[in-house]
Amino acid sequence: MFRRVMTLLVSSALLVGLAVGGLLLPVPYLVASPGLSLNTLGEDDEGERIIQVDGRKSYEHKGGLSMVTVQYVGGPGARVDLFTALSAWLSPRDAVLPEEAIFPPGQSMDDISEEQSLQMDDSQSKAIAAALTQLDIDYGVQPVVADVDPELPAHGKLKAGDVITEVDGAQVDGVKQTVGKVSDREPGDPVEMTVERKGAPKDVRIDTAESDDGTAVVGVMLRDDMDFPFEVDVSVGNVGGPSAGMMFALGIMDHLSSEGLTGGHAIAGTGTIEPDGKVGGVSGVEQKMVSAQREGAEYFFVASESCDLTFDSAATGEIEVVKIDKLDDAVDALADIRGGDTDDLPRCTQK
Known part of the structure; x- marks a missing residue:
């Protein structure tokens, strides 16, 4: 009898030990939680303005236009344990995601961090462009060579960093116009370009090739570099990604x-934001709504593409959600809020 009791006790202890050990095993999942909120009209923790304008009169107003973030825990080299993942899964504020949702196979933490940083820089440039466009303030756009295909005619003639200033003797303003002018010929026909390389002009002649869709191409990837009439600096510390563009x-x-x-x-x-004012969808909306509500926001602006996500947040029903397709919509909604006329604000509807 005594031996049976001891066997049962030892077996139970082993089972408990195995269960506890299993809960502490690392798993390939991420925990997404409500992150920080930064008021773009305010200051950071060190007393510096989040947005600073140099070279043009600027103003300070009361109120808040806050970007909100998601905090991720886990990932390659820092995986969460099963207990943490299960606790987050049971929490109405958090979400559990497969590791590859944020960290694609083959990419390191440094790779992701660099990509997020580049996306933030790009988002800030697009936000400046969108704001100036909305305010009817002119700025320049320069098409810049980002990469050259080694298998196509531009290889050896154009280099990354070249600024394209003319196509066939006519000035160009941005990627869209440049691509249009190059493709406006039969594949195989030459194109004359003037580029600025290291501050000096250079003329190049390139025979075009035929793309998969039958149009003329030279084989470069272009990006738009904006030339603004004054400086706008946006400082948000180590926050990355493109999702704060609208704010x-x-x-x-x-x-x-x-x-x-x-x-x-x-x-x-x-x-997200594009220079023409288009607002795009993002992930993590459920957690961002909680961040907004926690920080006292009265209204939460969200891209129409992300509307479906707003119904699964712990903050659903606790904060007024306004859907936005373009910057115009946000400006109109703010005018209604200022005037106290909020009955007709555009709202997300559940499908």
Whole structure:
């Protein structure tokens, strides 16, 4: 009898030990939690303005236009244990994601960090462009060679960093116009380009090739570099990614406008931005809504593409959600909020 009891106790202890050990095993999942909130009209922890304008009169207004973030725990080399993943799965504020959702196979933490940093830089440039476009402030756009295909005619004639200033003797303004002018010929026909390389002009002649869709190409990847008439600096520390673009654009507009956009209200939001004002969807909306509500935001602006995500947040029903397709929509919504006319604000509808 005694031996049976001891066997049962030892077996139970082993099972408990195995269960506890299993809970502490690392698993290939990420935990997404509500992150920080930064008011683009305010200051960072060191007292520096989030957005600073140099070379043009700027203004400071009350209210908030806050970008919100998601905090991720886990990833290659720093995996969470099963207990942490299960706890997050049971939490209404958090989400559990497969590791590859953020860290594609073959990419290191440094690779992801660099990519996120580049996306943030690109988002800030697009936000400045979108804000200036909305305010009818002119700026220049320069098509710059980002990469050259070694198998196509531009190889050896154009280099990364070349600024294309003319095509066939006519000035070009941006990637879209440049691509249009090059493709406006039969494949095989030559194109004359003038580029600026290391500050000096250079003329090149390139015989075009035929692309998969039958148009003429030279084999370069281009990006738009914006030439703004004054400097706008956006400082958000180590935050990366493109999802704060809409809120950056609104914050920049507020700094450049004599009348504040918010009327003293606290607004938060998330969405990418394009220079033409188009607002794009992002991930992590559920956690970002919690961040916004926690920081006292009255309204949450979200890209229409992300509307479906707003119904699964722990903050659903606790904060007013406004859907945005383009920067115009956000400006109109802010005007309604300032005026107290919020009945007709565009809202997400559940399908």
